[in-house]
């Protein structure tokens with residue numbers, strides 16, 4: 049039997065990596081629905097899939113989901129720029145559209161795996177645990193928390209699992225477009241610092257580079273999604289490395305890979321809201337997904353910089 053998997057937001061960073069991996073499976077067809085608002089067609093050049101330019105809650109698409117035309121929906125589409133402050137727009141695109149997908153999927157009993165975010169935790173004390181400290185500090189984080197809440201309302205009504213993945217700070221191949229938007233650069237600090245280093249620019253960090261984040265490599269994020277396709281029950285899981293690391297650690301590791309070292313300039317953080325310490329607690333993740341991360345920050349940066357040095361631009365494991 050052929051699996052037919054719908055990936056919303058499949059032209060984006062994480063969606064295109066999922067598409068690249070799943071499309072290589074035998075007996076798997078990948079269909080992408082993306083409105084191309086922030087994604088990049090170049091991510092899909094080497095991915096064998098059906099591409100549709102659509103809103104992720106397109107009427108006809110909802111009918112197809114409700115009619116059981118897909119084995120699973122992997123919902124990645126969202127406004128991903130966390131500095132967008134338009135509350136109505138953020139909730140419409142991120143939360144309302146997801147609710148429509150859940151409704152359609154429950155009709156046919158289709159599995160849904162969706163992207164939540166560590167933004168749901170705001171600045172609560174780390175380690176971040178599912179069910180505690182869920183106090184987002186911006187509308188993006190709120191829209192994701194609202195997604196997790198609407199999902200729980202469908203757990204009992206759907207015959208198939210609904211699995212939410214709260215990604216922490218994801219980095220890796222396929223994210224170039226996030227540094228090329230007008231306005232805010234949203235790619236990982238790993239890519240931003242690497243590109244500055246290669247351009248011979250001064251590396252700058254908010255004072256004093258000791259902010260801690262849980263950086264998770266894209267290959268682990270793909271594996272977590274594959275595990276979610278097999279998860280036996282519904283739930284929300286953190287997807288991180290389980291270890292908080294500093295921005296200074298990133299600079300040091302990029303330096304190591306480029307056989308150099310950098311004098312960093314530290315400057316005042318202009319943001320009134322900024323996550324100072326995130327770290328994924330992985331208890332629920334292990335229980336629901338039977339998965340744990342395998343890439344350290346050192347290994348991830350080494351793999352990524354090796355690819356970047358060959359001018360690799362698309363998702364992992366594509367030409």
Ligand SMILES: NC(=O)c1ccc[n+]([C@@H]2O[C@H](COP(=O)([O-])OP(=O)(O)OC[C@H]3O[C@@H](n4cnc5c(N)ncnc54)[C@H](O)[C@@H]3O)[C@@H](O)[C@H]2O)c1
Pocket residue numbers: 056057058059060061062063081082083084085086087088102103104105123124125126127128141145163164165166167214215216217218219226
């Ligand atoms: N990258 C991270 O570190 C990270 C962290 C936490 C959560 N997330 C979540 O993971 C998911 C994927 O993020 P990403 O990093 O790949 O971002 P991305 O911006 O690269 O990808 C998002 C994709 O969704 C598409 N899109 C946006 N609105 C749409 C709509 N209404 N209909 C159809 N397509 C639409 C965009 O064009 C883009 O291709 C998002 O839901 C994001 O909130 C990402």
